Amino acid sequence: MARLLWFLSVVLAAVILGTASAIFVVQTLRPTGMLKLGPWEAVQAVGDASANPYTHALIASSGQLPPGSAEGMRFVAVEATDGSALRPDCSITLSGQVSLARLWTLSLVTPAGRPLELAGARGMHAQDIVYHQDGSFDLTIGPRPQATNTLLQGGMAPLGLVLHLYDGAITSLPEEGAQAMPAITVGTEGPGCGS
């Protein structure tokens, strides 16, 4: 009886610990081959048959089919450049340029990378943007229209941003580093923001 209890306690603890650690690792840790440019992160070579089991599990659990190398690259940001959270009740500003591609889109998603359930515009196309003379731009995401480019967002759900570059995959860090992608700042404007 004592041995049976000993065995059962080992199995129970192992199942709980093993499952919890697997889910924790898949959901929180970043797989190898991650390309990080400022707050933007993309998984390099995702989908290759050589992908490690954790990347494989991450893709499967995300419920999305990742882009192939001929379909460009998908960068995700869940925090601002200074590390602060992308609060949905505050205005969020993207400034700089996307020097890695001419054709790109920006979409609002949940922090898990799923499309945000919002009515109306949920994304911007590179052609929608009014650029400065040097090719840079400012884009504000928030509840009120701004003088610059604006992506209206009135929801209160946590936010993530997806910048999909369509001109091809990147295999190494660009020379300009994080400057190749727009910086993200969280403003103080917005209902309940700054409190």
Place this chain on the structure above:
Amino acid sequence: MRIMNNSAGRKGQSQRSAMVSFGFWLVAMLASAALVHFLVVLTLPIIGRGVLVEQVLAPGDEGPVLYSDPQVLEQLGFRYSDARQDSAYCAFDLRDGAVRVSGELDVPFWSLSVHTLSGLVVGSVNHRAASGGQLALVVMTPQLGRELSEAGAVVPPDTLVVVMNQPVGIVRISGLASYGALRPALQEQLAETTCEVQRFSFVAPQSQVNQQLTAEEEDPDSRQSMPIPSPTPRPDLDQQ
């Protein structure tokens, strides 16, 4: 005094025994937990996407199935985090034969990508590889590819061949609309994408043709003695 020493000794022995027992328990538990951890990580791709595709490829379905209705895609869980992109999906089972997917979209960027059930990309191609505005892919298993090659199968011109080991998978056809107002037109074009079992035409293998010609040149009467060639195998159809 001796009794007290014996009692303390027994207590110490009992504590050591408990610690050893706990040590064994800990080691056994950690080893088993590591096993469970890797088991969960390795089975997540099978469980995660497998459930979805069992819904998509219903038992008894003959041939590949094309899904392009945005509402159906939403129900099935095919979602993509790009607000300007629309996609159609072709779920296929290569045990039915090779699958041909072709499309022609009138948007600035569009692509085809082949995925395993777990989501890994097997291959992808974009509109720059289109011929006459059309992209066509034939997906097959390596075994079927070898059999078709040996049987002298003719791959249709301007068709890209993708070979994948897993028999079941998904092809995604995606288009990027420049403006939100163009998405309904893009969705209409996606609905016209074709996704079907590929039928091949066959030519006699070159070695057989050469053999026949040589025989005819050397000995005109040898035609009668030539063995009747066996029918050309049709592995793409035999497997159905």
